[in-house]
Amino acid sequence: MPKYLFKVKLTVDGLKGLLEEGGTTRREVVERLVQSMGGRLESAYWALGEEDFYLTADLPGNTSAAALGLVTSAAGGVRTNTVALLTAEEIDEAVHQEVDYRAPGA
Template identity: 80%
Template sequence: MAKYLFRVKLTVDGLKGLLKDGGTARREVVERMVQSLGGRLESMYWAFGEEDVYVTADLPGNTAAAAMGLVTSAAGGVRTSTVVLLTTEEIDEAARKKVEYRAPGA
């Protein structure tokens, strides 16, 4: 499974829903959604700042992550951006790959 970070910004409608239902109810909805995609919710944190919520989840792959972002944003209560998270081992493997590349102007 791959790990993803979803950065979530609530819209006005999303904020109204949060005030009505509460954070615990939203976490349950997110957990069921992740499970329906064959994944596991790792964490969900509410935050101050540019984003309102940070969700980390293990998902089967990019298409599951894309589906989650598409469905939640299309519903109108949130806008999301998705970050693919890599393990230390994955970075080590990437660093060992031989890549042919020439910098611009070199």
């Protein structure tokens, strides 16, 4: 199953909800959400810095990852940035694919 990294920034409403419910409750909500989409939450970390929350999850595919980001962002409590993650084996496969490309000016 493909793996995704979600970088999450809380909005003012999201911060208010976090202060009310706490980090553990919000992580449990995210875990149920991922499971409801046929996925598995691998990790969830609160952070200091540009983003407030990072999670990695196995999901059935890109449409599931997009749906997760769209639905949670549309609710207004967060803004998400989704990154598709690749294994070393997938990179090996990519390295061995033939690609017909010419660099600009070459």
